[in-house]
């Protein structure tokens with residue numbers, strides 16, 4: 001079967017519908033705007049620039065590429081570990097093309113990446129790979145990454161923040177209309193949204 005190898009995509013995931021992508025991009029722009037006006041953010045601005053006094057324009061530093069989505073399984077055209085098994089799973093095939101709402105529960109930014117945390121439902125968790133080296137806590141939508149930083153870093157940045165929270169690191173908090181913003185060392189900011197944002201998405205796959 002010569003075509004079998006070719007039929008596995010770069011990744012499987014939930015792809016936000018176009019109007020929802022616009023809504024979420026706007027959310028991320030508002031997040032940038034809010035941050036840059038905050039005194040606490042200004043105080044820690046050096047985390048985001050190498051040069052003293054250099055202007056930091058977040059919307060220019062972080063570019064999102066392509067369609068906004070939440071990666072479920074990175075299969076790398078069959079080269080990733082467990083790719084074939086995942087692609088052949090009954091639940092993956094059955095739910096392929098199905099529509100559901102992703103719950104965006106937090107926004108976060110680091111000097112490397114910007115993302116939205118996704119709280120997966122029980123049904124969506126069925127599509128989360130069992131062999132995942134990291135827990136489902138890692139589910140996110142990459143909203144942008146700095147030049148030279150790969151998108152995959154966003155999940156690692158989120159996991160790091162969650163580890164700090166689990167370790168009881170208090171951070172510096174600011175109450176905003178949209179939720180509680182916390183600053184952790186190293187330029188990590190986490191905004192726990194008061195009202196999670198619902199984003200309609202289609203479970204599908206991507207080939208470059």
Ligand code: A2P
Pocket residue numbers: 011070071073074141142150151152153154155
């Ligand atoms: P993410 O899910 O954090 O956005 P790229 O643009 O680098 O080719 O990546 C394509 C997509 O696959 C991105 O969404 C990216 O990260 C995700 N991705 C890339 N490499 C991995 C990996 N090793 N594990 C999990 N997801 C990955």
